Amino acid sequence: xxxxxxxxxxxxxxxxxxxxxxxxxxxxxxxxxxxxxxxxxxxxxxxxxxxxxxxxxxxxxxxxxxxxxxxxxxxxxxxxxxxxxxxxxxxxxxxxxxxxxxxxxxxxxxxxxxxxxxxxxxxxxxxxxxxxxxxxxxxxxxxxxxxxxxxxxxxxxx
Numbered sequence: 001x002x003x004x005x006x007x008x009x010x011x012x013x014x015x016x017x018x019x020x021x022x023x024x025x026x027x028x029x030x031x032x033x034x035x036x037x038x039x040x041x042x043x044x045x046x047x048x049x050x051x052x053x054x055x056x057x058x059x060x061x062x063x064x065x066x067x068x069x070x071x072x073x074x075x076x077x078x079x080x081x082x083x084x085x086x087x088x089x090x091x092x093x094x095x096x097x098x099x100x101x102x103x104x105x106x107x108x109x110x111x112x113x114x115x116x117x118x119x120x121x122x123x124x125x126x127x128x129x130x131x132x133x134x135x136x137x138x139x140x141x142x143x144x145x146x147x148x149x150x151x152x153x154x155x156x157x158x
Contacts, residue, residue, distance in 0.1 A: 014072055014073065014074040015069050015072055015073055015074070016073075016074065017073065019069070020066055020069045020070065020073075021062065021065060021066060021069070022066050023062075024059065024062060024063070024066075027055060027058060027059045027062065028059065030055055031052055031055045031056060031059065034048055034051060034052045034055065035052060
């Protein structure tokens with residue numbers, strides 16, 4: 001099997017911390033409550049003993065299942081240094097994405113302003129066009145990347 005496919009299978013088997021079933025307290029409480037009862041007759045003691053034994057087995061199964069789930073947690077195979085590097089990389093990625101979001105928000109505002117200018121919806125700088133279209137005035141335009149260019153700079157390139 002190729003390594004990329006094997007990695008995809010491993011990622012599919014990975015769990016998130018929120019998905020681990022770790023509700024042990026209700027079972028422990030139930031076990032303790034039954035042990036505290038301590039009935040006086042022998043048949044009731046035997047019945048309670050069997051029920052407590054069943055609850056303990058259920059708790060053990062739940063604990064084993066939780067251990068298995070912890071073993072397949074995402075990132076559990078990384079040592080602390082690798083986890084720190086991954087965390088740093090993810091923080092950098094988040095910062096870049098936030099920066100891009102802010103940049104795109106400002107582009108949306110400029111685009112809305114320029115569209116209003118095209119339809120004659122307000123006063124502003126004359127001669128500004130979007131995506132290299134023609135306009136009167138100074139010949140300034142915004143190219144697809146949002147950078148301002150002038151007609152003179154475009155003429156010098158030709």
